[in-house]
Amino acid sequence: MSSATTSSNSPTQFNDGTGATTPGLSSGSSDGKGSQPPPPPSVPAACLACRSKHLKCDGMTPCSRCLSSNSECIYVASRRGYKGPRRNPAANPNKRHASDSPPVSTNGDSCPMLLGHTPVQVPVTTMSVSGFNPAIILPQADPASPYSGPPGGLASLQVFRNPFLANHAASRPMGLATTPPTQQMPTLPERCFEAFYHFFHAGHPFVLPREQMLRLLNDGKTQLDAVATAMRWIGSLYIDAGPARAIYLDEAIRLCYLPSTPKDGFLVQALLLIIIGLDGSCQQERARELLADCERIALEINLNTRSFAAMHGGGNAVIEESWRRTWWDLYVCDGMIAGVHRVTNFLLFDIAADVALPCEEHEYLTGDIPQPMYMEDFDDQIFSGEDRPFSSFAYRIAAARNLGRFMRTPITLFPGDENVAKIESLLTNWRIHLPESKRHNINKKCKLDEMMFQGHFITHACSIMLHQPLSQLDSSPTRAVTSCAPHRPVATGQEFNVHTQHTVTAAYEISQMITMPVPVLSHTHFFTCVVTLASIVHLSKWALYFIHDEEDLRQQIRLNIGALTKISDVWKAADTACGQVKGVAQEIYRAKKAQQINPAFWVGFTQEQMISSINADEGIMAEFDGMLAVTQGQ
Structure with missing residues (x-):
């Protein structure tokens, strides 16, 4: 029978648009079963020359067109629409064969991972994040389950692992679970x-x-x-x-x-x-x-x-x-x-x-405890010639020991006291002999080293307590800040001396510690009083008649108040300190505004400097007022 002849009882040849024909079923057949013979194997229907020119080929070897044009006649089997032999079409209509391409979904909301299946309409209430349970969406294997799915059921759906379940639960398909997974809330x-x-x-x-x-x-x-x-x-x-x-x-x-x-x-x-x-x-x-x-x-x-x-x-x-x-x-x-x-x-x-000195934190947490060393080893490391690494905890202990030595030193009454020089030598030795890995508050993994953080702020606080009484910073404006310790009166002076420089530098370093890229609540609460101590220094300096770096100083005060405000979320002592520091800042601001009324105050200022100073003062006090309003409303 020629390729152009068709019959109601014979396979129909459909043209693929290139001259090739594809076997199909006649309109009188509803499935691939019954008395009809299986479809014949696919054979070449058009040569490459006819296909390239979109001409009909007679299927001969060689074809008449190639014979007349003296062209090479080559046949290649067409794969268009071919899905392989279907021995059991009804077994699993959703099964994807290797030769198939994923069908394009006409629903823009369907998930591409479902491979073209009809989307299942699920009530919105079952998709809440807090109560999400895959067992509500997928039926259980138990036939007695009260769940009644859509026609045809969901058992044939291809399911995927849920990354939010535990490893043992995620390792098996959810559709095969015998009991619904539960999430037990911690007590x-x-x-x-x-x-x-x-x-x-x-x-x-x-x-x-x-x-x-x-x-x-x-x-x-x-x-x-x-x-x-x-x-x-x-x-x-x-x-x-x-x-x-x-x-x-x-x-x-x-x-x-x-x-x-x-x-x-x-x-x-x-x-x-x-x-x-x-x-x-x-x-x-x-x-x-x-x-x-x-x-x-x-x-x-x-x-x-x-x-x-x-x-x-x-x-x-x-x-x-x-x-x-x-x-x-x-x-x-x-x-x-x-x-x-x-x-x-x-x-x-x-x-x-x-008692032996503690090891590093990661060694303690992992249980890899090294041979312990002692304080004698720490003190003799410079003279013994042994390059031994000591833990951050050990340097924290050494900083606290320097604080104890300072507290055992008699009260100094004049700047030239030799005891001041001795304590300053201890503080300086602690700083300059730190190994490179301990000079900052970040460890080798770029994480906060809380032990070194505490060691540094203990040293800075000790420096302030040592030098502030001998500085030229009048402490009387900050006498209301008593949340951590009683007020220590310091007489005013006409110019900065070396003790003033030590005091101001230590206070600045403490404020810079707030800028560490970690939550301020990750630190010990003792940091509250250290920040308060630095704030007293900043406020005492701000209260002076005129200072050159006033804008930077205001930023340090703002930084300290912000840290105290955050720490007060947990620790009440920080809330008390924050209120006192903000109150003193407002008092100093009012005093400085009263001074500005006097024309002599602006001697040496340009008009631009005057406007800039007034705007800066207004800005910081507006922020202080806002902080106080929030605190009082809590």
Whole structure:
């Protein structure tokens, strides 16, 4: 039969537009089954020469057109529309063969990952993010499921892994799940526990790392009840815990003073956490009472000795490191409380201790504890010729020790006192002998090094306390700033001296620490009083009759107020300090405005400088007024 002949009972040849014909089914056949024979195999229907000229080819070899034109007649099988043999078309109509191309969807909202399937209309209420459950959308394998899907069901849909599920759940198709996945919300104690490690632990890293602590808690060790409750109270300060916050504090203190609570390192840890939290919550008197008890217990159990860690570590190097860190963090906190509040006298500075120095933070968190070194090694490193790396925690301890030495120095009454030079030598030696990796507050992984951060601000604060009484900055305008320590009167002077330069430089460095690319709440709350101390210096300088860098100084004051405002989200002490600093700034501004009324004030100013100074003053005071309004409205 020729290619041009057709019949109702024979396969129909459809022209593909190039002269080629494609086998198909006649209009009288509804499927590929029945009495009709299977379609013949595909054969070349047009040669390349006829195809290129869009002419009909007779299919002969060679064809009549090539024969007449004396052309080379070549046949190549056409693949247009060919999908291979279909032995079982009804088995899976949605199955994509290797030769298929993804069909183009006519619905602009359909997902391209569904490979052309008809989009399923899902109620909007089932797609809320908070209550998303794939089991609501996809039917369960259980035939008794009350879900009734659209005609044909959704069982044939090709599903994909959900990246938001746990690894074990994401490894199997959702359509094959026998039970719907559930998301169990963490309890309030769990949230507080996680908040402790997320926000607080890096600033005072003496409690065991999270995994180690969870392991001990799961073992049901009762001596951990006090420290675990204290940790939850600290964590509750960073989240919305409601009345549970006060309950955790009362319970933590009760557990610490129970007769059945053993006097051990965990009790010292619990008390130290409570002390830090109370100090930042404007309960300094109560914190000092607990500090005295904590120090007494630490000395009774010999926490300050080299042998304590080995005797009570149970052969666990991480627990031994935790005991060493507990003593040294108690030492540093005792010094910072004494330095910023100037009420206590840094008792532990005079206590003999031969506890090994802590290791680096990443070593502690990973459990890779190196051979410990001691303070003697730290002091002799210049003279011994041994190039030993010491941890950031060790430099933090050395900074606190310099603070203790300053506090034991008699009060100076005149600038030429040799004791001032001795303390300044200690502070300068701490700075210039830092290794390159410790000179900044960023570690090798470009993350904040909180231990070095604290070491630097302790040194800057010590420099201010050493030089401010001998400077030429009149402190009387800042006498209202007493949130951290009582006012220290400093007489005014006519010109800057070297002590004034030391004081101003240290205050500037503290303000620059605020600009670190990390949340200010990631620092210990003791940073509050250090920022307040720097603010007193800035305000004292701003109160002078005339200064050349007034615009830069105003920016430093604005920076400090912003930091205190942010820290006050958690720590009440920062809120009190912030209000006092802003109040003093307003008083100084009013005094400077009154001076500007006097024409003698503007002697030496150009008109442009006068306008610039007035606009700058108006701008900063408008910002201060806005901050005060927000604070009062809270």
